[in-house]
Amino acid sequence: MISVLLVMLLQLSFSVHKAEKSLCFLKTSPSLSRDGDLLIGSFLPMHSVEVSNVRGAGLFQSHPDKSCRDYKWLHKNYQQVLALLFAVEEINRDPNLLPNISSLGFHVYNAYHSDERTLESSLRWLSGQGHLIPNYSCLRQDKSVAIIGGATSALSIQMGTLLELYKFPQISYGPFDSILSDKAQFPSLYQMAHRDSSLHHGMIRLMLHFDWTWVGLVTTDDMRGEEFLWNLRGDMIKHDICLAYTEKLPVSERRHKESQYMFVPRILESSVRVIIIHGDTDSLMILRYSQPLLHFFLWKVWITTSHWDITMRPQWNDGYSFHGALSFSQMTKEIPGFKSFLRTVNPSTYPEDPLLKEFWCSAFKGLKSLENEESNECSPNASLEMLPLRFFDMSMSSLSYTIYNAVHTVARALQEILLVISEKELIRDGETWVAQPWKLHNFLKSTHFNNSAGDHVFLDDTGNSEAHYNILEYLFFLNDTENMVKVGHFIPNAPYSQDFTIRNEAMVWGWFEPKAPQAVCSDSCGPGFRKTPREGEPICCFDCSSCPEGEISKQMNMKHCMMCPEDEYPNKERDRCLPKVITFLDIKEPLGMILACVALFFSVLTALILGVFVKFRDIPIVKANNRTLSYTLLISLTSCFLCSLLFIGRPTAATCLLRQTTFGLVFTVAVSSILAKTILVVLAFRVTKPGSRIKVWLQPRVSNCVVVLCSGIQVILCSSWLGISPPFPETDIHSEPNQILIECNEGSVFGFYSVLGYMGFLALGSFIVAFLARSLPDTFNETKFITFSMLVFCSVWVSFLPTYQSTKGKAMVVVEIFSILASSAGLLGCIFIPKCYVIFLRPHNARVRSIWLKNLKGLANG
The missing domain is CATH 3.40.50.2300 (Response regulator)
Known part of the structure; x- marks a missing residue:
């Protein structure tokens, strides 16, 4: 047929x-x-x-x-x-x-x-x-x-x-x-x-070498061009390279005048700097006829094969349009002669x-x-x-x-x-x-x-091997001479380090461009940023967004930021990780030194007051309201001030065990002593009739028993806490972004708050008893000072709880030390400073009180 x-x-x-x-x-x-x-x-x-192109004409009819x-x-x-x-x-x-x-x-x-x-x-x-x-x-x-x-x-x-x-x-x-x-x-x-089935691999390697990710393609509208487009696009996707546009040229020269007004303006108007041209000289007849339209500087880089000879042009003086073009030329040996x-x-x-x-x-x-x-x-x-x-x-x-x-x-x-x-x-x-x-x-x-x-x-087709390529650069000089200079090669199936080479020092770009031009849709994202794809656009078109908190990006154009190791944190620029600083309340730092000095000062002051009370132990104001309770309270307050030193320094297993338990016990003794004092004062003013049975509760051993009993309960609570889930040192790397917190884990939270709650219960009891006895005669009445001291004590520790819960690391320790020192200083100042004032500055009040004490003893013995 x-x-x-x-x-x-x-x-x-x-x-x-x-x-x-x-x-x-x-x-x-x-x-x-x-x-x-x-x-x-x-x-x-x-x-x-x-x-x-005579439309509708038959074969050979024109x-x-x-x-x-x-x-x-x-x-x-x-x-x-x-x-x-x-x-x-x-x-x-x-x-x-x-x-x-x-x-x-x-x-x-x-x-x-x-x-x-x-x-x-x-x-x-x-x-x-x-x-x-x-x-x-x-x-x-x-x-x-x-x-x-x-x-x-x-x-x-x-x-x-x-x-x-x-x-x-x-x-x-x-x-x-x-x-x-x-x-x-x-x-x-x-x-x-x-x-030439590996040609697209060589072009991809060239684009990766110069970081070109946004390129155009001009190829012939036939099966060979379609096959190359398919292979090239598949390889581009693997390496995040995008085709900005694809121009398919009809292979018949009869339509070249139609096409030159279609695709050439699109090439000229496009911002794409790198254009791949695939085809042969005859198939690209359209492009050859269109070259007169390119008679000015395009500032574009053309990547071609030797099958399209860019030196074949209708005009001699248009070579500068292709200056710097790169051509993959098949390697051939020189035929002798x-x-x-x-x-x-x-x-x-x-x-x-x-x-x-x-x-x-x-x-x-x-x-x-x-x-x-x-x-x-x-x-x-x-x-x-x-x-x-x-x-x-x-x-x-x-x-x-x-x-x-x-x-x-x-x-x-x-x-x-x-x-x-x-x-x-x-x-x-x-x-x-x-x-x-x-x-x-x-x-x-x-x-x-x-x-x-x-x-x-x-x-035979089965014997045809893969072509090897020389990479040639076309140079058009200002003196109207031209040359093809070898700048590299591509050898498929060779070892990776030997298959592709390019000599950057041999490359010559535009006359006014000292380095390779950029061919990207979006500017590169530097370290500290990540690429955010634009909706509906190719993957090469993106925006740059800063890395999220706690993450970094070290390289250019990273898709995802990465987390720093647990012992490191991002710097301000979020482009590298810095080692986290190990943090605890150190005695060598100013805050630790100040707190330690304050604790020592108040402990020494408390010891001096204790010495004064011992020296003037026969003075009625010292003997009043159970001298032994006063000594016990002063000793416990001294211990309270000193126990704050356990919170300063790097936490260890020993200090973690002693911190809260020591603090809980000595404060319980102090609050128990105040409770016993308050009960004693109230009972003393209740005994107004001779032979009253309440007199038996005014004996010193009774008040001492109150202290021992209340403190014993706290000992049981602390022992249970230590026995079930004791505190231990731990490293917290998550609470602070740039610090590693060395702190004590309280172990059993229930045990910790049981100790703290029991101490608060005793303080609240002392405050209520003292508050109810505030109307007693104030000449020889100590309840007003006790009421005020317990008000300060309770205010400090009520404020301590929410603050303690909302802080971490060093700040949490500082809050607890401040609460210990403030509450202890409140007890010392409200109860013992007025007595010292009387002893040293108002001795006549002491004599009046002495007479009152003698009458009180006579009443007790009568």
């Missing part, structure tokens, strides 16, 4: 173009031929023709003069023609290759990147005539054995359908395409190029070659116009070395290298066929051997050899 359809279309074309002798015909007929016993057809993109415009030389591609010529001449000189035939020849046709023109060129080659004659083959065409073509996948596919009808082997020298490896669809098509061959090529060397003369004139005429020289000569004695990089490159390109290998592959396959035939002795002397193209397939599949450069060449 396909064959019939093609024949019908071609017959229609032939009837329309019967008298075709236009420029289009001339440019689709063989541009170069070299006759030989066996011929290789070659379709190489030597020049381009702008083809108009007039050739209207559908074909002025062609433009693709000067650099002429190296491919010379590589073909060099390989054929090398084979013809080799006595070990094809010895039974006199020579190997070739026909070179121009390969247009256009469906119509490619099909037309293929038909002219098949017919062997300058005219389009479907199903007709000239006798000389029987010498043709294979086709070398397919600079792009699109050209290979366009030619493959037609060539498959005749089982002609087609060797594609363009970039490797996995679609062309489908033997069910393209059984007669072979690929010479190395696989090729550069020497290029130096000798000129029109006089090959006078029978009209194509070379036309190329020579076009290239050197363009060069002279750049030099402002007026000359109509074509510089026959010049050398290709004189041409700038835009016109010609003396280094063999990857496409030329592949063409060279393709010619040798065909020659060696033919050699294998000749060996088989000679073994069967089917060729007689004087008989001409006619090669059948379809017989070449079995030999092409198994052909492998080492070329003159030492590389192993495979034609």
